[in-house]
Amino acid sequence: MTARPLVTVYSEKNEATASQIKLPAVFRAPIRPDVVSFIHDQISKNKRQARAVSTEAGKQSSAESWGTGRAVARIPRVRGGGTHRSGQGAFGNMCRGGHMFAPLKVWRRWHRRVNVAQRRYAITSAIAASGVPSLVQARGHVVDNVAEIPFVVSDKVEGFRKTKEAVSFLRRSHLWADVEKVYNSKRYRAGVGKMRNRRYKQKLGPLVIYGQDSAIARAFRNIPGVDVLNVERLNLLKVAPGGHLGRLIIWTESAFKKLDAIYGTPSAPSELKKGFVLPTAKMANPDFSRIVRSEEVVNAVRRVRKVKVTPKVHHNPLKKFKLMAALNPYATVLRDAAHKKQKA
């Protein structure tokens, strides 16, 4: 479906303005959950901090094996006496107080290189998916009363300085239900992360994407679940959180207009990304039912041969005399004789 309809811009009070923008070509990029999931996985590894076990852990002992002949296992044992520790096993991964198996090293490969072309493929796919209402709903966003998807708002929103303004905008645009979902989902994290400054978990709400740097981030940042991004610096981890497609995105008018310049169209290559051309899908028309019902296919295909199978009904000759007579002609004679006898 490469048709690019006009998208209405809504005012900050959720009234349709006269301005309409042609849907940017990014929204017709192929939707590839496999690519997005993989690339997201790779990119999310890039913010990891190294962790490892101390290099001397479990090795700071002068233990030595007692050798054979002492009716004990040959594990190195702690020397000396006068304490419980003396004679206990040391060093091995199986020993209490010993080093672990394969001690963790800081030089583990924490980060992943991701090819620029792949990153761009993933982000365009994620943006395209955000324009499909079914995918946004399936991801869990509450969009039943949103005016249009993709949702484009006038640039007045970029001028917001107060969270109050941001909240009233979200309420008016029927996006507050999604934020309420975030409020209701706040819960304790399971596990030790609780004591590592990651006490709470909550769902994600809408993502606001703006075109010009302004104070908009400050207006929206304190609303739980809401993220704010600049169009020119989109983050796959925010556009497709968890590697899942369909985040609810609120575009400002200037951001929406910039998309064609950033990602290009089939006719005009991207101005900002050198050598980048929008990915094309393998199938121009992926709609199976339309293909099957199309003129070309219908004309090429022969008609369905519906063989009507009517089950043959077998009647009982003992109950249906005509059938009995057909099977046994003498039955007629017998019947007439019986009738005569009755009359007599």
Next chain:
Amino acid sequence: MSSDIVWQTIRNNSAFLKTRRNVPKRFSTERFNLMAVNSQRYNGLVNKKGVHIQLSKDGKKVDVLTKIAKNEHLPQKSTRTVSILSKNGRRARNGVANLVKTYKKRDIMPAQRFISQLLRGTPKAKK
């Protein structure tokens, strides 16, 4: 949007998908899914046309919602609601069948089953 593509994205991974241990069938709780089963045929998000049945807010009527295919990208305007006033099972079933048969023949049976179950489940109003 092609229902096939969206289905391939959603079939294993959706906020509405319900899977449980020892339950081999997967259920799906989105609107417009009359069988509540996770399948492309009955899925409420993936198909352009869909029928949903629910009790009206005041609880006195049964609302039949249908998707307006043209307004897929305008969620606010994408459903049409017709109310069935009768809560009598037989009348409601016939009412639903009449509403649905011109819209989506395949959904007549699921809609009838759904409305019967719905009315069975609602407590009868005290006279």
